[in-house]
Amino acid sequence: MxxxxxxxxxxxxxxxxxxxxxxxxxxxxRLCALMVRRTAPPFRDCLAFPGGFxxxxxxxxxxxxxxxxxxxxxxxxxxxxxxxxxxxxPDRDPRMRVxxxxxxxxxxxxxxxxVEGDSFRAQWCPVDELLESELxxxxxxxxxxxxxxxxxxxxxxxxxxxxxxxxxTLAQLRDVxxxxxxxxxxxxxxxxKVLAADGFVVPTARSAAPDKGRPAQLYRPGEASxxxxxxxxxxx
Amino acid sequence: MxxxxxxxxxxxxxxxxxxxxxxxxxxxxRLCALMVRRTAPPFRDCLAFPGGFxxxxxxxxxxxxxxxxxxxxxxxxxxxxxxxxxxxxPDRDPRMRVxxxxxxxxxxxxxxxxVEGDSFRAQWCPVDELLESELxxxxxxxxxxxxxxxxxxxxxxxxxxxxxxxxxTLAQLRDVxxxxxxxxxxxxxxxxKVLAADGFVVPTARSAAPDKGRPAQLYRPGEASxxxxxxxxxxx
DNA sequence: TGAATAGTGTCTCTCAGACACTATTAG
DNA sequence: CTAATAGTGTCTGAGAGACACTATTCA
Numbered sequence: 001m002x003x004x005x006x007x008x009x010x011x012x013x014x015x016x017x018x019x020x021x022x023x024x025x026x027x028x029x030r031l032c033a034l035m036v037r038r039t040a041p042p043f044r045d046c047l048a049f050p051g052g053f054x055x056x057x058x059x060x061x062x063x064x065x066x067x068x069x070x071x072x073x074x075x076x077x078x079x080x081x082x083x084x085x086x087x088x089x090p091d092r093d094p095r096m097r098v099x100x101x102x103x104x105x106x107x108x109x110x111x112x113x114x115v116e117g118d119s120f121r122a123q124w125c126p127v128d129e130l131l132e133s134e135l136x137x138x139x140x141x142x143x144x145x146x147x148x149x150x151x152x153x154x155x156x157x158x159x160x161x162x163x164x165x166x167x168x169t170l171a172q173l174r175d176v177x178x179x180x181x182x183x184x185x186x187x188x189x190x191x192x193k194v195l196a197a198d199g200f201v202v203p204t205a206r207s208a209a210p211d212k213g214r215p216a217q218l219y220r221p222g223e224a225s226x227x228x229x230x231x232x233x234x235x236x
Numbered sequence: 237m238x239x240x241x242x243x244x245x246x247x248x249x250x251x252x253x254x255x256x257x258x259x260x261x262x263x264x265x266r267l268c269a270l271m272v273r274r275t276a277p278p279f280r281d282c283l284a285f286p287g288g289f290x291x292x293x294x295x296x297x298x299x300x301x302x303x304x305x306x307x308x309x310x311x312x313x314x315x316x317x318x319x320x321x322x323x324x325x326p327d328r329d330p331r332m333r334v335x336x337x338x339x340x341x342x343x344x345x346x347x348x349x350x351v352e353g354d355s356f357r358a359q360w361c362p363v364d365e366l367l368e369s370e371l372x373x374x375x376x377x378x379x380x381x382x383x384x385x386x387x388x389x390x391x392x393x394x395x396x397x398x399x400x401x402x403x404x405t406l407a408q409l410r411d412v413x414x415x416x417x418x419x420x421x422x423x424x425x426x427x428x429k430v431l432a433a434d435g436f437v438v439p440t441a442r443s444a445a446p447d448k449g450r451p452a453q454l455y456r457p458g459e460a461s462x463x464x465x466x467x468x469x470x471x472x
Numbered sequence: 473t474g475a476a477t478a479g480t481g482t483c484t485c486t487c488a489g490a491c492a493c494t495a496t497t498a499g
Numbered sequence: 500c501t502a503a504t505a506g507t508g509t510c511t512g513a514g515a516g517a518c519a520c521t522a523t524t525c526a
Contacts, residue, residue: 013251017324017335036480056249056333060324086337088253088296096291099253101322139413167422171505189489191506196487213504214496228430228471233462407478425516427479432514449477450523468515 016098019064020051020139022084022146023072023105025124026163026179033143034071034123042094043136048179049143050122051100065074071208072110080106080162083145089157091136104146106162154180156230158200161221169208169216173201183234193231199224251324252334254373255300255376257289258382259308259341260319260466261360262399262415268360269379270307278330279372285379286358287336300339307358308346316342316398321381328374340382342398394436395455404443405452407428409437419470429467435460 002193014205023034033234035047039102050071054063061081069076088099127147131140154177161168163176174190194200259270271283286307290299297317305312324335362381363383369378389395390413397404399412410426429438437455444452 012252012332013288015335016248017251017253017267039513045348053248054251054324054335059326060335061321083321085319086296087289090295092294096248099251099290099296099337101324101335122436153457171507186489186491187504188506188508190489193488210497210504212498214498214506216505230489235490377504405478422516422518423477424479424481424518429500446477448475448525450479450525452478465514470516 013097016061016096017054018051018085018098018100019048019054019067019158020100020102020143021064021067021071021105022049022102023068023107024127024146024150024163025107025109026176027109028122029036029127029145029175029179030126032126033063033130033146033180034122035125035130036071036122038136046134046136047125048136048139054101060101061093061103064101064105068103068105072107074107074110078162080159084142084149087137087138097137102142102146104149106150106159107161126192151180151233154231155207155233156227158197158221158227160222161201164221167204167218167220169218170201171216173219177231181233181236184234185234197224197227198222200227210230242362249333253296253304254334254336254363254429255288255296256285256306256323256336256338256378257300257303257341258285258338258378259304260363260382260399261343261345262412263345263360265411265415266362266364267415268362269366269382270358271361271366272307272358274372282370282372283361284336284372284375284396285364290337296335296337297339300337300341304339306340306438308343310343310346314344314398314402316395320378320385321379323374325374338378338382340385342386342395344399344401358368359464381460390467391469392463394460394463396455397437400457402441403440403442403454403456405454406437409451409455413467417469417472419472423469433460433463434458 009102019032025032034050036050038044038046038048050067052063052067054060058066061083064081065076068079068081072079084102084104086101088101090097090217092098092100127143130143135143152161160173160176163180164172170191171187173194174185174187177190178185199222202222203222204218206218208218212215252368257270270286272286274280274284276280282302288303290296290398294302297319300317301312304315304317307446308315320340322335322337324451326333328334328336363379365375366379371375371379376390390470396409396412396416399416400408405425406427410421410423414421435458438458440454441458446452
């Protein structure tokens, strides 16, 4: 913030500031987001992202991380969290002026969310279904932005491993790309690209025990965060 | 924003919301940002980005566009404006809790900013010098993020033309890339890539009248906004 | 004419995609 | 053995970079 000389810190229009969380995961080969169903107007019975007010002395990311831990009931250390965008149209909440800072979280498949104080339910919903249905506030726009960001980030970062368990096969990693991008990738070429990307994955001592077929090498995430060169997403 | 059932719209911690503008342009082959010098504490005499409070009924982008028009004194239609990030650390302003939504603007070389009501001065400053000096609040972080965003966007969008006048030569466009990326590009290869990118630039009927050397074809921006395939930034 | 800048041709290297092929498991 | 999945080899075409070359202007 930078201010004219006439600035008076006592006279400012008060806003409510909230965080909204777009928490993405992959369940049964579908990209899903964690949603809560609203039980009060406005948008009663609509699905909405978890979120809430930012407290007076609380940082934005700290607020997001707090909500994340509450809703998922999981240690948030392993979950990637980044700021997405800020949404502040004057009429986005009919009750009052609210500016919402949206965060994007990428997580491995998590247990079904626990009922927190029994006051609301959270559930995983496939994003393609969410984009067809009505969501509260401007949350459909936020969801589109979040999915788009996630798709893009898979191209030039190693964040795909966030959707995987601690150890994973290359087939699992490929499934992440295929699910998020909605396309099919050539397994041999994918394998080469991943292994050629320095620090993307590192092999472990173990192999996966499959139902059938040859067991696959298990890997864990490497140190690298950027992919150079980036992965190319096929046009679709 | 999504809220628990116990939500009460009357009880929320009030925040001030501001917009900050990172306005980038190229002057004399240097990437520059428009800055104002603070005349009151805190950070008195430090440089800061133009910005100010968002009014109660005003959208965030509308607020940013308003400030942009005021500070540059130029029709903002031709200036690219996009949301950058939101900065809301509890202690970022010592006076009060402020959440600032930063916007990034890319503009062609503009006239020296006019003095607006004589209450403050705006000036263009080379970003490399700004990054060496002390800036107000967390504005150095914001500047780094803005420059980084601009660099990245030149790779996969046609936004480089925003730094050019209405008609420009390919050499001017190449200068934009070289200045923003801080590298040298091979002129023949650059030319081929730009012309191969469908809708990046379209030739006009005119040629530039150079001081010396062969006149160059003039182009204007095309319809495309994305570059497929992206331009590759040399490692540096 | 020569200096300067615009623009073309062409070679090479790297990488992405296609796809045939081999390897290792379960039954 | 077959089915199924993991993993390798190899060809081809597109694009990036290097750089020699031609074209058009001014003085």
